[in-house]
Amino acid sequence: MKVKVYALPFLNGDAIDEMGFMEVPEGATLRYVYKKLQVPLLLRPILLCSVNYEKARMDQVLQDGDVISFFFPISGG
Amino acid sequence: MARGEVIIDYQICMGCGICVQACPFSYLELSRYGNDPYKRLYPELEADHGCTGCGICAKECPLECITARKKDEKKDVPLS
Amino acid sequence: MKGYTGKILFVNLTTGHIEERTIPDQVYEMLLSGVGLGAYVLYNEIPAGADPLGPDNVLGFTSGLLTGTGSLMTGRWMVVCKSPLTGGWGDANCGGYFAPAIKQCGYDGIFFTGIAEKPVYLLVNNKGPQLKDASHVWGKDATESEEILIAENTVKKKPAVAVIGTAGEKVSLIAGVCHDRGRIAARSGVGAVMGSKRLKAVVLAGSKPIKCHDPQAVKEISQAFAGKVRKQNLPGIVKGGFLPVMGKVMGSMKRVAPLDGMLFASLMKKWGTPMSNGMSATSGDTPIKNWAGSVKDYNRSYYSKINADHVIKREYRKYHCYSCVVGCGGVCNISDIGQGKFTHTHKPEYETCAVFGPLLMNRNLESIFYINELLNRAGMDSISAGHAVAFAMECYEKGLITREDTGGLELTWGNAGAIIKLVEMMIAREGFGDVLADGVKAAARKLGRGTDKYAIHAGGQEPGAHDSRFDPMMGVHYSVDPTPGRHTIGASQYYNMTRLWEKVSWAPAVKIYPKDEEYMATDREALKSVAGACYKQIVDGIGGCLFAQITGVQHWQAFEWLNAATGWNKTPDEYMLIGKRMQTLRQLFNIKHGIDPRTFKMHRRMAGDPPLKEGPLKGRQVPIDAMMKLHWKHFGWDENTGVPLPETVQELGLDQLLQKG
Numbered sequence: 001m002k003v004k005v006y007a008l009p010f011l012n013g014d015a016i017d018e019m020g021f022m023e024v025p026e027g028a029t030l031r032y033v034y035k036k037l038q039v040p041l042l043l044r045p046i047l048l049c050s051v052n053y054e055k056a057r058m059d060q061v062l063q064d065g066d067v068i069s070f071f072f073p074i075s076g077g
Numbered sequence: 078m079a080r081g082e083v084i085i086d087y088q089i090c091m092g093c094g095i096c097v098q099a100c101p102f103s104y105l106e107l108s109r110y111g112n113d114p115y116k117r118l119y120p121e122l123e124a125d126h127g128c129t130g131c132g133i134c135a136k137e138c139p140l141e142c143i144t145a146r147k148k149d150e151k152k153d154v155p156l157s
Numbered sequence: 158m159k160g161y162t163g164k165i166l167f168v169n170l171t172t173g174h175i176e177e178r179t180i181p182d183q184v185y186e187m188l189l190s191g192v193g194l195g196a197y198v199l200y201n202e203i204p205a206g207a208d209p210l211g212p213d214n215v216l217g218f219t220s221g222l223l224t225g226t227g228s229l230m231t232g233r234w235m236v237v238c239k240s241p242l243t244g245g246w247g248d249a250n251c252g253g254y255f256a257p258a259i260k261q262c263g264y265d266g267i268f269f270t271g272i273a274e275k276p277v278y279l280l281v282n283n284k285g286p287q288l289k290d291a292s293h294v295w296g297k298d299a300t301e302s303e304e305i306l307i308a309e310n311t312v313k314k315k316p317a318v319a320v321i322g323t324a325g326e327k328v329s330l331i332a333g334v335c336h337d338r339g340r341i342a343a344r345s346g347v348g349a350v351m352g353s354k355r356l357k358a359v360v361l362a363g364s365k366p367i368k369c370h371d372p373q374a375v376k377e378i379s380q381a382f383a384g385k386v387r388k389q390n391l392p393g394i395v396k397g398g399f400l401p402v403m404g405k406v407m408g409s410m411k412r413v414a415p416l417d418g419m420l421f422a423s424l425m426k427k428w429g430t431p432m433s434n435g436m437s438a439t440s441g442d443t444p445i446k447n448w449a450g451s452v453k454d455y456n457r458s459y460y461s462k463i464n465a466d467h468v469i470k471r472e473y474r475k476y477h478c479y480s481c482v483v484g485c486g487g488v489c490n491i492s493d494i495g496q497g498k499f500t501h502t503h504k505p506e507y508e509t510c511a512v513f514g515p516l517l518m519n520r521n522l523e524s525i526f527y528i529n530e531l532l533n534r535a536g537m538d539s540i541s542a543g544h545a546v547a548f549a550m551e552c553y554e555k556g557l558i559t560r561e562d563t564g565g566l567e568l569t570w571g572n573a574g575a576i577i578k579l580v581e582m583m584i585a586r587e588g589f590g591d592v593l594a595d596g597v598k599a600a601a602r603k604l605g606r607g608t609d610k611y612a613i614h615a616g617g618q619e620p621g622a623h624d625s626r627f628d629p630m631m632g633v634h635y636s637v638d639p640t641p642g643r644h645t646i647g648a649s650q651y652y653n654m655t656r657l658w659e660k661v662s663w664a665p666a667v668k669i670y671p672k673d674e675e676y677m678a679t680d681r682e683a684l685k686s687v688a689g690a691c692y693k694q695i696v697d698g699i700g701g702c703l704f705a706q707i708t709g710v711q712h713w714q715a716f717e718w719l720n721a722a723t724g725w726n727k728t729p730d731e732y733m734l735i736g737k738r739m740q741t742l743r744q745l746f747n748i749k750h751g752i753d754p755r756t757f758k759m760h761r762r763m764a765g766d767p768p769l770k771e772g773p774l775k776g777r778q779v780p781i782d783a784m785m786k787l788h789w790k791h792f793g794w795d796e797n798t799g800v801p802l803p804e805t806v807q808e809l810g811l812d813q814l815l816q817k818g
Binding site for chain 1: 410412414668
Binding site: 101 | 313379386387427479
C-alpha cells in the first residue's frame with residue numbers, strides 16, 4: 001500500500017517516488033517509515049512528525065493513503 | 078425587537094467571515110473571542126440587531142454551521 | 158451562473174458619465190477574472206503612449222472569479238493600471254473584505270478613466286453608482302477618511318472602502334490604495350494613479366447575492382480544506398526562539414526537500430508573516446544593509462530584538478481576510494510608543510519588519526511598529542519606502558549625500574530616530590523626503606552623482622525582502638514578470654510547496670535535490686519558473702491568497718473549485734494554458750507601451766555581482782541573463798528580447814481578443 005511522505009532534506013528520500021509516495025507493506029507502522037528515511041536516532045525525540053495532521057506514535061499502524069509530514073518551517077512574505 | 082435569530086456552532090465555525098459579509102444589513106460582526114489560543118474573533122449578532130431570520134448567512138456558510146430562524150415560528154430556515 | 162457577474166462598471170471622471178458594460182463569457186473562459194479581466198480591459202482601453210498620471214490611464218478594481226462562491230482564501234482584490242513607477246503593466250493585491258463587496262454590487266470590476274475636476278469618491282449600493290464630493294476628506298489620512306466615509310454611507314450594509322492617504326494625493330509614485338485601516342494594495346504606484354485622478358475612495362455597500370454553478374460542490378472542497386487547517390496547531394514546545402535556529406539550519410543545508418505546505422498554516426496562525434523576522438535573517442532570505450550585508454552584520458544582538466514573539470506580544474486580536482480560515486494578520490497595541498500618538502496598528506508584516514529592520518541595520522522594534530502605522534495611514538508602500546531609506550543610508554555612508562542634502566538628518570545605519578523623521582518627510586514630500594518619495598530609481602535620477610549604483614530595484618520597482626541570491630528563481634521573477642520586483646510571483650520555495658507536478662503534466666516533479674541546482678540555468682529550472690508564473694496568474698484570476706497557494710494544490714484545490722463554480726470541466730493543464738495567456742497578455746501590455754523587457758533585469762547586486770564575502774550567501778551568484786532567456790523561451794516568447802512570439806499570441810487566441818493599436 002502507498003503512503004504520502006513529506007521528508008526533510010537531510011533524510012534518505014530513495015524510497016519516495018516522484019509524486020511523494022512510499023510503498024509500505026500491510027501492517028507497517030510509522031517506525032517502518034522512519035527506518036526507510038534513515039532518520040538519525042538522536043533527532044527522533046525532537047523531530048515533529050504528524051500522520052494525517054495528528055500526533056502519532058511510532059507503533060501506529062498505517063493505512064493506505066495516510067499522509068506523513070515532518071515539521072519544518074519556511075519563510076513568509 | 079428582532080424577529081429572527083442566528084445560531085452558530087462554534088465547534089465548527091472557523092471565523093472566516095463569509096456570513097458577516099453576506100448579511101445584507103451587517104447584523105453579524107466579528108466580535109467574539111473563541112476557545113483558540115490565537116485570539117481570533119468569531120461572528121455573532123451585534124447588539125440592537127434587527128435580524129429577520131432570512132437565512133442568507135446560513136446559506137452562504139461553507140462549513141454549514143449556522144442555523145437561522147424566525148423566532149415566532151421556531152422553525153429552521155432551510156439552507157437552500 | 159458561473160461565479161462571475163459578467164459585468165463591469167466604467168466611470169469617466171472627466172465627464173462624470175458612469176456606464177455598465179457586459180463582458181462576454183469568452184473573456185472569462187480565456188482570462189478568468191481578477192488580473193485577467195483587468196488586463197483585458199486595460200489593454201483595449203489605454204492608448205499606447207498614455208501618461209500614467211494623465212487622463213488616459215485607466216484604474217481598475219477587480220475581484221476574483223471565485224470570490225464569494227463559498228471557496229476559502231479567495232478574498233483578494235486587485236488594483237490594475239498603467240504603472241507610473243515602471244511605465245508598464247501595474248497591479249497590486251490586497252485582502253480585507255473589499256473583494257466580495259465589488260461583486261455584491263453586481264460587478265466583477267470597477268474601472269475609472271479621466272481626471273475629476275475636484276476630489277470625488279464613488280459610492281455604489283443597491284440603488285446604483287454615484288460620484289460624490291470628497292473635499293471634506295481630501296487631505297486626511299486613509300484611516301481617518303475611511304472611518305468618516307463609512308459613517309456617512311452606512312444605511313443598511315456596512316460599506317467596504319478602498320481609499321488613498323496623503324501619499325496618493327501627493328502623487329508619490331510609491332503610494333498604494335488602503336483598506337480597513339491597515340491593509341494596502343501597495344505596489345506599482347497604484348495609489349499615485351488614484352491620486353492623479355483626484356479619486357479619493359471607492360465605497361461599496363451592495364448586497365446582491367453572488368451565484369455560481371454548483372455551490373454544494375464548492376462547499377465540499379472548502380470543508381475538506383478547512384478540516385486540515387483546523388488541525389494545524391503548533392505544539393507548545395515550539396517557541397519563537399527556535400525560529401532563528403531553524404533559519405540557520407535551513408540556510409546551511411546543502412539539500413532541499415519539498416515540504417508539506419499545510420504545516421505552514423500552523424506558523425501563520427500563531428505568528429503570521431513576522432515568523433520570518435528571525436528565521437529569514439539567519440537563513441539568508443532577508444537582504445541586509447541595502448543588500449550589501451549579511452547576518453554577520455545583523456547578528457544575534459540585532460535579530461533577536463525583532464523576533465516573532467516580540468511582535469505578537471503586542472497583539473490583542475487576530476485579523477483575517479474575507480473567507481480565510483488561517484488568519485495570519487493581527488492588531489497590536491502601540492499606545493506606549495511615540496507618546497501615544499497612535500493606540501493601535503495592524504501587526505507589521507515580515508516585509509515591513511525586514512525593510513525597516515535588517516535592510517537598514519535597525520533593531521528598534523518599536524520604531525518599526527510606529528513606521529508601520531505612519532505608512533498605513535499615509536498609504537505608502539513599505540517595501541519601497543524601506544528601500545528608499547536604505548538607498549539614502551548607503552549614499553550617506555559613501556559620502557555621496559551629506560547632512561546638507563538631508564536637512565541635518567544623520568542617516569547612519571540603524572539610526573531609528575532618523576529613519577522615523579525621514580519617513581515623515583517622505584510622506585509630507587518635505588525637503589529630502591521629496592527626493593525619496595517617488596522610489597529609488599527616481600531618487601537616483603534626481604540626485605545623479607553616481608547614486609544609481611545603490612538604487613536597488615528591478616525595472617523601477619523595489620524588490621520584496623527575499624534575497625534572490627538565496628532563491629534564484631525569486632530573482633528570475635523579479636526580472637521577467639511584467640510587474641518587475643515582485644516577491645509574490647514565484648520562487649523555488651513556492652514552487653516546491655505548491656506541488657504543481659501532482660496535477661499539471663508538464664510541471665517538473667521535485668524530490669530531494671542539491672541546493673546548487675537552483676543556481677543553474679537549465680531547461681528544468683525554467684519550466685518550473687514558467688509553471689509558477691502561469692499558476693500565479695490563475696491564483697490572481699480567482700482572487701486567491703498566496704499563503705493558501707503554497708499549502709499545495711493537493712490541499713487548496715483551485716482547479717477543482719474553478720470547475721465546481723463555473724461548470725467548465727477543464728483539466729489543470731487547460732487552466733495552466735489560461736494562466737499562460739494571462740501572463741502573455743500582461744507582457745503584451747508592456748510591449749504596446751514601449752517597454753523593453755530586458756531593461757527590467759534586476760540590479761546586479763541582487764544577482765551577486767559582486768558576490769557577498771560573508772554569511773550564508775557568501776559567493777552565491779545568479780546567472781540571471783541565461784535564466785531570463787530560458788524562461789522567455791519556455792513561455793513561447795523571443796528568448797533574446799522577451800517579446801511574445803506572433804505564433805504564441807495566435808495559439809493563445811489573444812489576437813482575436815485584442816483591439817489593434
